Structures are given as structure tokens and as C-alpha cells.
Amino acid sequence: MSWLTRIRPRLTGFLGRRETPDNLWHKCRACNAMVYTKEFDENLGVCPKCEFHERIGPKERFAQVFDGGVHTRLEIPAVPEDPLGFRDQKKYTDRIKAARTATSEPEAMAVATGKIGGVDAVVAVQNFAFMGGSMGLAVGEAFLTGAMAAVKARAPFIIFTAAGGARMQEGILSLMQMPRTTVAVAELREAGLPYIVVMTDPTTGGVTASYAMLGDIQIAEPGALIGFAGQRVIENTIREKLPEGFQRAEYLLEHGMLDMVVPRKDLHATLARLVELLMRQRVAA
Amino acid sequence: MTTYLDFEKPLAEAAARAAELRATGTPAGEKAAAKLDARADKAAAALYAKLTPWQRTQVARHPERPHFKDYVAALITEFTPLSGDRGFAEDAAIIGGMGRFNGRSVMVIGHEKGADTASRVKHNFGMGRPEGYRKAIRLMELAGRFGLPVITLVDTAGAYPGAEGEARGQAEAIARATQASLDLPVPMIAAIVGEGMSGGAIGLAAANRIVMFENAVYAVISPEGCASILWRGDDKAASRAAEAAEAMKLTAADLLKLGVIDRIVAEPGGAHRAPAEAIANLGAALATELAGLEGQSPAELRAGRRAKFLAMGRLI
Ligand SMILES: [Zn+2]
Numbered sequence: 001m002s003w004l005t006r007i008r009p010r011l012t013g014f015l016g017r018r019e020t021p022d023n024l025w026h027k028c029r030a031c032n033a034m035v036y037t038k039e040f041d042e043n044l045g046v047c048p049k050c051e052f053h054e055r056i057g058p059k060e061r062f063a064q065v066f067d068g069g070v071h072t073r074l075e076i077p078a079v080p081e082d083p084l085g086f087r088d089q090k091k092y093t094d095r096i097k098a099a100r101t102a103t104s105e106p107e108a109m110a111v112a113t114g115k116i117g118g119v120d121a122v123v124a125v126q127n128f129a130f131m132g133g134s135m136g137l138a139v140g141e142a143f144l145t146g147a148m149a150a151v152k153a154r155a156p157f158i159i160f161t162a163a164g165g166a167r168m169q170e171g172i173l174s175l176m177q178m179p180r181t182t183v184a185v186a187e188l189r190e191a192g193l194p195y196i197v198v199m200t201d202p203t204t205g206g207v208t209a210s211y212a213m214l215g216d217i218q219i220a221e222p223g224a225l226i227g228f229a230g231q232r233v234i235e236n237t238i239r240e241k242l243p244e245g246f247q248r249a250e251y252l253l254e255h256g257m258l259d260m261v262v263p264r265k266d267l268h269a270t271l272a273r274l275v276e277l278l279m280r281q282r283v284a285a
Numbered sequence: 286m287t288t289y290l291d292f293e294k295p296l297a298e299a300a301a302r303a304a305e306l307r308a309t310g311t312p313a314g315e316k317a318a319a320k321l322d323a324r325a326d327k328a329a330a331a332l333y334a335k336l337t338p339w340q341r342t343q344v345a346r347h348p349e350r351p352h353f354k355d356y357v358a359a360l361i362t363e364f365t366p367l368s369g370d371r372g373f374a375e376d377a378a379i380i381g382g383m384g385r386f387n388g389r390s391v392m393v394i395g396h397e398k399g400a401d402t403a404s405r406v407k408h409n410f411g412m413g414r415p416e417g418y419r420k421a422i423r424l425m426e427l428a429g430r431f432g433l434p435v436i437t438l439v440d441t442a443g444a445y446p447g448a449e450g451e452a453r454g455q456a457e458a459i460a461r462a463t464q465a466s467l468d469l470p471v472p473m474i475a476a477i478v479g480e481g482m483s484g485g486a487i488g489l490a491a492a493n494r495i496v497m498f499e500n501a502v503y504a505v506i507s508p509e510g511c512a513s514i515l516w517r518g519d520d521k522a523a524s525r526a527a528e529a530a531e532a533m534k535l536t537a538a539d540l541l542k543l544g545v546i547d548r549i550v551a552e553p554g555g556a557h558r559a560p561a562e563a564i565a566n567l568g569a570a571l572a573t574e575l576a577g578l579e580g581q582s583p584a585e586l587r588a589g590r591r592a593k594f595l596a597m598g599r600l601i
Pocket of ligand 1: 028029030031032033047048049050051052
């Protein structure tokens with residue numbers, strides 16, 4: 001998987017689409033406004049009309065979050081593929097292949113190193129476009145790789161979460177990623193390194209109930225859906241309609257589950273200040 | 286009134302026939318009934334020797350299966366329940382307390398499903414809320430400070446999917462419970478005694494050693510839930526649970542092979558049919574596992590627990 005490593009940083013035009021008439025325009029999922037794709041991309045994947053934060057993948061996130069977009073991807077050790085020999089309507093291996101083709105990413109979590117505000121940092125990005133960001137062996141291994149790289153480099157570990165939950169097709173082994181990633185968080189704690197979680201839309205299920213809720217600092221993007229149980233499941237259980245804004249980032253902030261909700265345009269500066277305060281404890285007054 | 290599962294129909298019929306024979310009140314009727322009982326026992330043993338994963342799921346959920354209180358009553362002396370998360374409430378879905386196991390002070394924590402309508406409602410069918418997991422954390426930390434080994438009994442269809450639990454941080458509570466388990470300076474043994482479903486189970490199961498009843502099930506989601514997600518759009522999605530159960534590898538035998546559990550505890554004929562034997566077997570398994578961890582330092586126990594989970598799934 002050598003193509004994973006050392007991807008050249010791309011400073012501009014990070015979505016890299018060719019400007020055919022089809023993708024010249026971007027239609028906002030929230031307000032239906034048509035905006036130039038170029039303008040939408042330059043606005044970091046946020047609708048300039050209504051501030052809706054569209055989901056973005058690792059490529060865009062790394063370009064936005066590291067200083068000047070400069071970063072180096074880490075190679076993720078291979079894991080057993082399709083450990084249960086799982087098949088539902090399709091073969092699991094076919095689903096993985098399709099996700100790889102669709103996203104040009106090997107799995108649902110990517111890890112890179114670079115600088116944020118001049119401080120070395122390791123950043124992991126979960127990719128909702130890859131099988132709903134679901135957590136299986138590969139995601140667990142990517143998380144472990146990132147955390148261990150942070151421990152080795154004495155750098156903070158920052159994760160952008162996005163997942164529907166566990167990778168059903170890996171059964172119990174997906175559930176085991178909850179304690180496995182929690183072990184990695186323990187290693188970061190013992191090394192005295194910051195672990196910062198940025199929850200993006202959506203972060204639910206077993207991901208929320210493990211590494212996504214264990215940050216030293218908990219941040220979320222505006223409007224992100226964050227929760228444990230799915231809304232349909234909850235509605236069926238309590239037989240009530242859920243209130244507007246339930247399980248949204250702002251709701252979690254109000255209920256004490258987050259430190260802050262930060263718009264995408266301010267994330268780089270916020271992260272830079274947090275890692276600077278935590279990592280450079282003494283500077284000239 | 287015994288509850289028979291769908292696949293136990295021949296056993297139900299035999300029991301009904303034996304009851305009829307006994308109702309005659311004659312020595313001949315009694316003799317025939319006894320003979321029938323013996324045949325039914327043999328048939329049950331044969332049936333239970335080769336259950337499908339879906340049938341095991343039903344056995345794991347059997348209403349007459351022993352629960353937390355039965356295990357504690359039989360295996361723990363001086364059991365002293367402890368209540369409350371000190372923040373919001375007492376959650377009776379997850380109960381815990383101190384007691385003695387073979388003379389040794391231990392902390393026991395687990396899901397309680399309840400045994401009849403009133404107690405099932407009281408215990409919320411073993412579906413924990415954030416407070417239950419926060420109480421578990423509190424008890425684990427207490428056990429850690431006083432050097433008490435922690436035994437957990439896992440038996441839940443999942444954490445309760447309610448709106449209020451979400452508001453109070455259901456996910457965070459489970460994540461912290463897993464974290465507290467992994468940090469424990471004392472031995473921790475988890476026993477999957479019935480259903481071990483999803484995050485609601487793992488919050489109490491990140492242990493040094495994990496034992497599991499042969500008819501218990503342990504999975505990331507219920508077979509029904511798995512089927513409804515993966516066979517979405519299929520008009521027979523609801524009836525795909527058996528297929529999903531097969532594919533998910535949720536039985537003790539499968540999980541031992543995958544390295545997720547360490548030991549299978551026998552329950553001949555199903556724990557609901559012979560509870561005393563099953564409970565005694567669990568006691569023996571817990572004793573063996575605890576003995577195996579004896580003498581390890583807090584650092585060794587922690588490191589061992591972490592290494593165990595890190596290794597999981599890497600070599601299959
Ligand atoms: Zn918009």
C-alpha cells in the first residue's frame with residue numbers, strides 16, 4: 001500500500017474536480033442554493049448561503065487543517081480483510097472494493113502528520129463516504145497507528161470523527177475496536193499528550209461510545225449529528241417525535257457533552273491555539 | 286408454567302403428555318410419565334447439542350434463564366448491593382455490590398433483566414442508562430482502591446435507546462466504563478451469561494479474561510438489527526434474523542475461535558432447564574480464571590488487559 005504514503009500536499013483546488021458543466025455547480029443539501037463548486041470548495045465545503053457544513057473526506061480535511069496543507073500520510077498496517085467471510089445482499093469484499101473505487105481511499109480512516117500552528121501533530125480523519133465511516137479492524141488499526149505515532153513523536157493526536165457506527169460485516173471484531181481504541185487513548189494519556197476530538201456529521205453508535213467521547217477536548221462542527229442510538233430507534237422506543245435539534249452539536253454543547261462548537265473556518269486557528277497552550281506551556285510573556 | 290421455544294415443540298408435547306399421564310393418578314400412569322420424561326431429557330440433550338446460532342440467541346433470551354440475582358445468590362456470600370451514580374440517579378438495569386466469592390472479597394457488577402413483569406419494568410429489561418454505566422465506573426474505582434477483583438455478568442439486549450439517556454451522555458458513559466475497566470489495577474473477569482449486545486455489553490466487558498456460556502450470544506448488534514440494516518429494502522428483511530445470526534459469528538464456539546473470549550462454560554440442555562448445574566459451572570470457571578490472575582501486579586494486570594485487546598483481530 002505504498003500509494004498511501006507521501007501524498008504530495010495540494011495547496012489549492014483540493015477537491016480536484018475537473019470543471020465539467022456537471023460539477024461546475026454545487027447544490028446545497030440544506031438550503032438547495034446553487035453555488036459555484038469553486039466557491040463552495042474555497043469556502044471549505046461549507047455553503048456560503050446558509051453555513052451548512054457538508055461532509056468532507058480526509059484529502060480535503062488534511063489540506064484544511066495542517067499549516068499550508070502540508071502533510072505526510074502514514075501507512076496503516078494491513079489487517080485481515082473480511083475476517084468473518086461475511087455476505088449479506090452483497091459480498092463484503094465487493095462492498096469494500098466499491099467503496100475504494102468511489103473514494104480513492106483504502107479504508108474509512110486516514111492518518112497524516114504535519115504542523116498545526118507550528119506544532120507537530122498527528123491527525124486522523126474518518127471518512128463517512130467510505131461505507132458510512134464504519135469502524136472495523138482497519139479503522140481500529142488506523143486509530144492505533146495514529147495514536148502510537150503521536151506517542152513516538154511526542155505530538156498531540158487529533159481525530160475528526162464521522163461514522164454511522166460499527167462495521168456490521170465484521171461482527172464482534174468491530175465491537176472489539178471500542179476497547180482497542182480506548183487502549184490507544186490510555187497510551188496517549190500516560191504519555192501526557194493531548195487527545196483532541198472533533199466530531200463531524202454524523203458521529204453515532206459505537207464510535208461515539210468509545211474514542212469519540214474520550215477526548216481531553218471535545219469539539220464539534222456546527223449542526224453535526226452526534227449520538228449513541230439512532231433517531232428512528234429512539235422514536236420507536238419512546239413512541240414520541242424527537243424535538244428539533246435533538247442530537248445536534250448545539251444540543252450536546254447545551255447538555256455539557258462538548259467543550260465547543262467551532263465553524264470549519266475557525267478550526268485551524270482553534271486547534272492551533274489548543275495544541276500551543278497544551279504543548280508549549282511556557283513562552284516569553 | 287414453563288416457556289418453550291419454537292424449536293422445543295417436541296419437548297413441550299412430551300411434557301404435556303407426561304402431565305396427562307400423571308393426572309390419571311395411577312402407578313401405571315406415573316411410570317409411563319417418568320419414562321417419557323427420561324426420553325424427553327435425552328431428546329433435549331440431543332437438540333441442545335446442535336443448536337443453530339439463531340436458536341442459541343433465543344435460548345440466551347429465554348425468560349426462565351438465570352439472571353444476575355440468581356448467580357449472585359448461588360455464588361456470592363454477604364452480597365451487599367451498592368446504589369447510585371452520585372450524579373443523577375440509581376439505575377436498576379445495572380446492579381452491583383460487594384460480597385465474597387469463595388471467601389474472597391469481590392465487586393460484582395452486571396445487568397439484571399428481571400424475572401417477571403414488575404421486576405422487568407423495574408430493571409428496564411436490563412437495558413442500562415448512563416447512570417448505570419456511571420455507577421459501574423464508581424464501583425470499579427472503589428474495587429480498584431481496595432484491591433477487590435471485579436466480576437461482571439453481562440446480559441443485555443443493549444443500552445437503553447431513550448431520548449433522556451442521550452441528553453445525559455449515554456455514549457460518553459459507556460466509553461468511560463470501558464476506559465475504567467481497562468485502567469483497573471485489580472483482576473477483572475467478565476462473564477457473558479445471556480445476551481451481550483453492542484456497546485451496552487462492552488462497557489462491562491473489557492476484562493482480563495472473558496468467559497461465556499455455551500448458549501450465550503455476544504455481538505455488535507442483535508441479529509434482527511443486523512438484518513434490518515444489511516437487508517434494508519429486502520421485503521423479507523425481518524425474517525433474515527436467522528441468516529444474520531449465522532453470518533455474525535455470535536456463538537461462544539465462534540468467539541473462542543476468533544480469540545474474543547477465553548473459555549466456554551457448559552450449560553447442558555440450556556441454563557433455564559438446569560440452572561443449578563449451569564450456575565455451578567460458571568462458579569468453577571470464575572474461580573479458575575481468578576486463580577490464573579493471582580499474584581499479578583496492578584501494572585501487569587493493566588498491561589495484560591491492554592495487550593489482550595490490542596492483539597484481537599490482528600491474527601485471524
Ligand atoms: Zn445552504
